[in-house]
Amino acid sequence: MFAFHFFMSIPMGRFRKKWIEGKWPEHDEPHPPALPKYIHFQHLVMMFVLGFTGLAIRFPFIQNGRTTLRYVHYVAMVIVIATFIWRLWYAFASKRRDWRAFAITKRDVKSLLGVAAYYSFFSNSKPHTDKYNVMQKGTYLVFAMLMAVQALCGLALLEFWKIPFLGITPSSLLLGWWLAPMVGGVAMAVAWMRTLHYSITWIFIIVVTVHMYLSATEDIPVTLDFFGFGSHDEAEGDHGHETVPVPAEEG
Numbered sequence: 001m002f003a004f005h006f007f008m009s010i011p012m013g014r015f016r017k018k019w020i021e022g023k024w025p026e027h028d029e030p031h032p033p034a035l036p037k038y039i040h041f042q043h044l045v046m047m048f049v050l051g052f053t054g055l056a057i058r059f060p061f062i063q064n065g066r067t068t069l070r071y072v073h074y075v076a077m078v079i080v081i082a083t084f085i086w087r088l089w090y091a092f093a094s095k096r097r098d099w100r101a102f103a104i105t106k107r108d109v110k111s112l113l114g115v116a117a118y119y120s121f122f123s124n125s126k127p128h129t130d131k132y133n134v135m136q137k138g139t140y141l142v143f144a145m146l147m148a149v150q151a152l153c154g155l156a157l158l159e160f161w162k163i164p165f166l167g168i169t170p171s172s173l174l175l176g177w178w179l180a181p182m183v184g185g186v187a188m189a190v191a192w193m194r195t196l197h198y199s200i201t202w203i204f205i206i207v208v209t210v211h212m213y214l215s216a217t218e219d220i221p222v223t224l225d226f227f228g229f230g231s232h233d234e235a236e237g238d239h240g241h242e243t244v245p246v247p248a249e250e251g
């Protein structure tokens with residue numbers, strides 16, 4: 001699928017423009033602040049660790065050290081939840097709060113068809129609205145929602161440890177009052193949460209793979225800069241794709 005998508009960029013002229021002539025998209029904000037880049041990196045490392053250890057917990061493809069794998073998942077889950085809260089704080093409450101960059105506006109909705117047409121090679125121009133286009137914004141919002149649900153259903157799997165002072169397990173605390181009565185007990189509720197946690201794992205794997213593919217093919221200078229390697233020089237830039245400004249909403 002990715003090979004086909006990448007191949008399509010050759011007849012459309014995007015391959016030549018980007019990789020041979022070196023014309024990558026231009027950006028209004030050439031150097032994003034360092035903190036979100038760092039948070040993204042720490043988050044992605046933890047997501048890989050969680051994905052790997054999670055799958056190893058479910059499928060015993062690693063025989064030795066299974067207890068250690070579980071503990072690595074527990075440590076990484078605490079770090080990833082802290083990282084997630086840190087990013088939410090940055091987005092909503094820090095000095096450089098950037099939640100607006102992710103908010104989908106009317107202009108974004110109008111640009112949806114155009115953006116979809118660009119990614120599926122029906123058009124060679126990408127509508128330009130904000131820092132992120134509507135499909136990026138949508139993806140990042142989906143990431144955030146999935147993270148919240150994944151964290152909650154993950155914590156609900158902790159049925160063998162009692163929270164100090166409360167004296168009940170996280171499973172009972174999170175599921176005991178709503179799902180357990182509906183499905184016939186905490187054990188059944190935990191089984192449902194395990195299925196949900198596992199399904200979201202696959203959604204993450206699929207969406208992150210697309211996200212990695214697009215970051216590697218759409219805009220290499222931004223990706224390198226985002227990971228702290230070099231920086232893209234705006235002075236040399238020419239629009240690698242013809243961006244079409246979407247008119248601002250009136251009134």
Ligand code: HEM
Binds near residue numbers: 047058152205
């Ligand atoms: C966000 C915070 C997370 C928490 C609190 C969490 C918590 C847990 C817990 C408590 C378990 C059960 C471990 C055991 O049986 O000993 C588990 C299993 C698992 N986790 Fe997570 N996890 C989190 C994130 C993730 C992420 C991001 C992924 C994958 C991308 C993931 C994939 C899995 C998988 C595949 C399993 C095995 C499920 C099964 O047995 O079917 N987890 N997780």
Ligand code: HEM
Binds near residue numbers: 140208
């Ligand atoms: C090797 C894996 C990954 C690569 C190469 C990558 C690459 C990138 C790049 C280049 C951007 C910046 C886009 C721009 O500024 O135009 C970005 C943003 C973003 N990525 Fe990733 N990413 C990876 C993994 C992940 C994972 C695992 C997640 C979450 C599950 C994630 C969530 C996000 C989010 C939410 C943003 C929005 C900006 C921000 O967080 O500050 N990425 N990614």
